[in-house]
Amino acid sequence: MHSDPNLYDFWPYRDRPKITWPGNKKVAFWVAPNIEFYELDPPVNPSRKPWGRPHPDIVPYSARDWGNRVGHWRLMEVMDEFKVRGSISLSVAMLDHHPEIIRACVERDWEFFSHGIYNTRYSYNMNEAQERAVLEDSIKSVMDATGQRIRGYLAPALTHTERTLDLLAEYGFWYSCDLFQDDQPQPLKVKGGNRLISMPYSLEVNDVITYGVYHQSPRAYADALMRHFDQLLEEGAETGTVMCIPLHAYLVGHPHRIGPFREALRYITSHRDDVWVTTAKEIAEFYMANHYDQSLADIARRGNARPGTGFNPQGGL
Amino acid sequence: MSILPDSYFTYAKRHAGPDHDHYPASPIIDRAPITLPGGSSLGLWVVVPLEFFPLNPSGQPFKAPGAMQTPYPDLRHYTTRDYGNRVGAYRLLKLFGKLGLRATFAVQGAVADRYPELVRDVLSDGHDICAHGWDTDSLHHSGLSAEVEDGYITRTLDTIQTACGYRPDGWLSPARAEGFATPARLAANGINWFADWAHDDLPTRFRTEAGDLAALPLSNELDDWQILINYTRPEHEWAAQVADAADWLLDEAGRFNSLRLLTLTVRPYVSGLPYRVKALGDSLKGVLDRARAAGVTPRDLTRALPA
Numbered sequence: 194m195h196s197d198p199n200l201y202d203f204w205p206y207r208d209r210p211k212i213t214w215p216g217n218k219k220v221a222f223w224v225a226p227n228i229e230f231y232e233l234d235p236p237v238n239p240s241r242k243p244w245g246r247p248h249p250d251i252v253p254y255s256a257r258d259w260g261n262r263v264g265h266w267r268l269m270e271v272m273d274e275f276k277v278r279g280s281i282s283l284s285v286a287m288l289d290h291h292p293e294i295i296r297a298c299v300e301r302d303w304e305f306f307s308h309g310i311y312n313t314r315y316s317y318n319m320n321e322a323q324e325r326a327v328l329e330d331s332i333k334s335v336m337d338a339t340g341q342r343i344r345g346y347l348a349p350a351l352t353h354t355e356r357t358l359d360l361l362a363e364y365g366f367w368y369s370c371d372l373f374q375d376d377q378p379q380p381l382k383v384k385g386g387n388r389l390i391s392m393p394y395s396l397e398v399n400d401v402i403t404y405g406v407y408h409q410s411p412r413a414y415a416d417a418l419m420r421h422f423d424q425l426l427e428e429g430a431e432t433g434t435v436m437c438i439p440l441h442a443y444l445v446g447h448p449h450r451i452g453p454f455r456e457a458l459r460y461i462t463s464h465r466d467d468v469w470v471t472t473a474k475e476i477a478e479f480y481m482a483n484h485y486d487q488s489l490a491d492i493a494r495r496g497n498a499r500p501g502t503g504f505n506p507q508g509g510l
Numbered sequence: 511m512s513i514l515p516d517s518y519f520t521y522a523k524r525h526a527g528p529d530h531d532h533y534p535a536s537p538i539i540d541r542a543p544i545t546l547p548g549g550s551s552l553g554l555w556v557v558v559p560l561e562f563f564p565l566n567p568s569g570q571p572f573k574a575p576g577a578m579q580t581p582y583p584d585l586r587h588y589t590t591r592d593y594g595n596r597v598g599a600y601r602l603l604k605l606f607g608k609l610g611l612r613a614t615f616a617v618q619g620a621v622a623d624r625y626p627e628l629v630r631d632v633l634s635d636g637h638d639i640c641a642h643g644w645d646t647d648s649l650h651h652s653g654l655s656a657e658v659e660d661g662y663i664t665r666t667l668d669t670i671q672t673a674c675g676y677r678p679d680g681w682l683s684p685a686r687a688e689g690f691a692t693p694a695r696l697a698a699n700g701i702n703w704f705a706d707w708a709h710d711d712l713p714t715r716f717r718t719e720a721g722d723l724a725a726l727p728l729s730n731e732l733d734d735w736q737i738l739i740n741y742t743r744p745e746h747e748w749a750a751q752v753a754d755a756a757d758w759l760l761d762e763a764g765r766f767n768s769l770r771l772l773t774l775t776v777r778p779y780v781s782g783l784p785y786r787v788k789a790l791g792d793s794l795k796g797v798l799d800r801a802r803a804a805g806v807t808p809r810d811l812t813r814a815l816p817a
Contacts, residue, residue, distance in 0.1 A: 233530050234690075236518050247571050247651050252686050252730055255709040258528060263538045263711045267762075289524045293537055310521065318514045326519055408741035411751060447731050448762075448772070449755035 200358055200372065200503040201379050201391060202492050210487045212377060212433035214479070218469035219429030220422070221476045222461060225347075225370070225394065225439045226268060227282040228298075229312040230290050231257045240317035241352070257443045261291050264446025269297060271455045275462040280473040282308040282347045282370070282439070285331045288338040299339050304472040306370075307331035309349025316352040324354060328364050344474050345392065347371060355504040359384045368392040368477040376425060376434050378480045380489050382502045388481055392435070392473050395421070399439040404450075415453035422461045426468070435476060436461075532693065532716050533709075533725070543768035544712060544814045546806065551763035552756060553806035554797050555773045556613040557705070557728060558602060559642055559682070560628065562620035563591040567647040574646040574685040575735060576779070591779050595625055598782020603635050605791045609798060611805045616642035616682040619666035626673035633674050638807050640680030641666045641701075652689035659692065663699045680808050682706060686730070694718035703812050711771060713815045724812045733775035738786070745789035749796070756797045763802075769814065771806070772797060 214221050233254050235243045244250035272279060281298060283305050288295055298305070309316070310327060319327070328346075335343045346361050347370040361369055362383035369381065369389060373396045381389045396402060398421050403414045418438060425434040438458075445454050462470055469476075492498050501508040523529035546553065565588045567577050576591060578584035599615075606613050615632045617639050622629050632639060643650065644666050650659060663681075671677040681696050681704040688706055696704055698720035705728040707716070716725040730736060732755060737748045752774070759770035774794075776782075781790045797803055 230529075232523070233528075238518070239513060245572070246687060247653065247689075249652070249688060249690055251688050251707055255707040256730060258709040259711075262536060262709060266537055266539045286521060286524045289526060290528065291535055292526060293535065293540075310524075314518065320514075323514060323519055404741075408743070410741075410743055410747045411754065412747075444731075447729070447755070448758040448770075449732050449751035452754045452758050 195504055195506070197506075198503055199499065199501055199506045200381050200383075201374060202382070202497045202499055204375075204379060204488075204492050204497060205495070209377070209432050210484075210491050211431070212480070212484050214433045214469045216469065219433060219467045220425050221433060221435045221469045221471055222422075223280050223435070223437050223471055223473050223476060224272065224277050225282050225437055225473070226265075226272075226279045227308060227439065227441045228261075228265065228284065228287055228294060229257065229282075229308065229441070230261075230284040230286050232311055232313040235311065235313035238315045238317055241315050241350075243313040260441060260443025260446060261287075261294060264442030265294055267446045267451055268440065268442045269301075271451060271458060273301070274455070275458050277458065277462060277470055278472055279303040280345070281305045283335070284308055284312050284349070285310045285334050288334050292338075295338060304345075304474050305335050305339060305341050306343050306345030306347065306473065307335065308347045312350050315350055316348055316354055316357065319354055321356060324356065324360060328360055332364065344368065344477060345370060347394070358389060358503050362387040362389040367481060368473060370394040370473070373397075376428075376436075377432070378435065378476065378484070378488075380485055384502050384505070388485060390477055390480060390485065392477060393437055394439055395437040396439065400441055400444045401439075404444050411450040411453040414450070415457040418454075418457040419460050426464065429467070437473070532718070533714055536714070538711060539766070541712065541768065542816060543766065544816075546769055546810055546814060548804065549802070550804035550806075551769060551802040552760045552797070552800065552804075553769055553771045553810065554611070554794070554803060555726075555728070555771055555806050555811065556606075556611060556794070557616055557682070557773070557775045558599070558613055559616045559775065559777055560595060560599060560618060560621045560632075561591065561642065561684070561777075562595075562618050562624065562645040563588060564645060564647050569647075571649065571651050571653060572687075574649060576777075577646055594777060594779030594782055595621060595628060598778030599628060600631075601782045601787050602776065602778055603631065603637075605787060605794075606637070607635060609791070609794055611794060611798065612637055612807055613805075614638040614640055614680070614808055616640050617670055617678075618642045618645050618684065619669040620645035622670040622673035629670065629674045633676065638680075638809075639670070639674070639676065639678055640682060640705075640808065641670055641678040642682045643684035646684050649685055649687045650683050650689055650692045651687060652691070654689055656691070656695065659689065659695050660699060663695060663701075667699065680704065682728070693723055694720040697721045697723050703808055712769070713811045715815060724815050726808060726811050727771055728773045728775065734777055734780040734790075735775070738780060745786055749789055749793040752793045753796055756800060756803065760800060760802065771811075
């Protein structure tokens with residue numbers, strides 16, 4: 194166990210080299226619908242109970258199933274209205290359980306990235322072979338079903354091991370949504386020669402946090418989204434920022450919530466002169482090609498580059 | 511070192527549809543349109559639980575929402591809940607009478623046993639009733655034997671029938687908790703519809719080993735407990751959310767040319783308080799005043815069930 198993950202170096206927000214998004218846009222904006230499957234009777238991981246009540250815990254289970262039967266279609270309609278392509282945080286088993294949803298996403302050219310196999314199977318206590326099997330399953334299953342090579346990862350239910358990010362780099366992932374340390378991408382310190390970056394996922398404006406943790410009203414959520422955007426737009430004039438809206442149709446798709454959300458999305462996408470409405474993969478690709486080296490050089494110039502890689506502060510094997 | 515067995519990485523139910531056999535996948539946008547006699551587009555279904563919270567709950571296998579919280583004897587929570595059955599419920603009955611709204615009261619067996627007059631008053635005011643289990647400490651879960659769970663169900667139905675002469679064919683489980691066998695045991699004991707699951711916005715057919723049930727939609731996200739108690743939002747924010755939901759659903763009903771439902775659970779000990787009941791009344795009136803909005807009953811909803 195370590196007191197510091199050492200996955201990235203300290204990089205003060207002041208006086209960073211400028212990021213300019215394509216078309217001189219100031220904010221790279223992406224939306225991440227979490228399209229998830231939660232099992233009715235999942236096996237138990239000793240580190241975390243899947244459900245609060247004894248199985249079957251039908252209240253939260255059926256609420257999430259509602260997301261796949263009802264909420265998803267409502268959210269997708271709103272995203273279509275404002276021509277926003279989703280970058281899907283996918284429970285990979287959804288490819289099997291709800292191919293009708295996958296087809297609708299493929300038709301719209303939405304991006305898929307892996308969010309584990311089920312959101313009721315946690316990474317805690319996995320050995321390396323087991324964790325590799327999950328990544329290999331994710332890459333192959335999404336490729337077989339959609340033809341897409343996934344390049345991003347958000348660990349299932351935000352559960353990790355110390356080796357998760359090293360493995361992502363080894364398997365050719367470009368970005369991880371697992372770290373919430375910044376509003377700009379940053380190179381991650383991983384083993385091997387492959388590049389992996391941290392993609393801002395804006396966890397604080399995730400609807401799970403808004404509703405499940407902060408217990409906000411839908412209109413307050415919409416207001417927060419617009420203020421969050423206004424601030425990142427203002428700062429984006431100095432150096433390009435990233436805003437993500439992580440969503441769950443089983444929450445935001447309810448009829449008392451989707452209307453205010455729609456107004457927030459209308460507001461944000463009405464600034465297209467300044468906003469690159471895109472996907473996480475396109476942000477990662479552009480950043481790695483144009484700003485990755487610049488970021489590393491600036492961190493080094495400030496004397497902030499520490500040795501080693503994640504959970505391996507001395508370096509070496 | 512891993513302590514996860516290989517079985518953690520086998521996925522026996524990774525196939526098309528849900529990971530159970532009660533209903534198939536069915537995206538709502540592909541459903542056949544539902545229409546009600548009278549042609550309303552937005553159905554308002556209001557469910558009022560009449561619950562008994564024992565002063566000495568076992569809390570097994572978990573403590574029901576609203577159950578006693580302080581050390582025994584928790585007179586504070588016992589009496590605030592009892593207030594609901596003595597005062598709050600009558601305040602709601604008066605409100606519904608004024609609005610001309612026919613609601614569904616979910617009655618626990620222990621309430622029918624203790625306060626049969628209340629159950630009779632609900633019926634004589636023209637409302638529907640369904641069974642709501644025995645009490646909030648008689649929770650349905652997979653640890654119950656068939657004998658015990660059947661006993662909870664039949665004792666509840668028998669007691670309600672004794673109190674008011676009517677044997678319910680609808681069911682809401684206490685705390686909406688079920689064991690794996692609960693739906694089949696409900697069907698085997700004469701229940702035709704239940705509202706425990708919140709997997710859909712419209713009525714769906716729910717298969718069990720003892721025959722089909724009608725699963726009526728009942729939201730957990732917009733009710734008085736979720737918004738006022740769990741989320742601690744003020745009443746005006748709740749009213750705004752109900753209004754926003756009604757607007758959205760009516761618009762959707764028009765676009766899909768099909769009924770949409772606004773379902774709302776209101777608890778007498780929550781919404782029946784003096785400072786809340788007017789907000790509830792204004793909110794319900796606001797929904798019902800919309801063109802093509804009307805109250806619906808379980809009978810309307812079970813008749814709308816797709817074949």
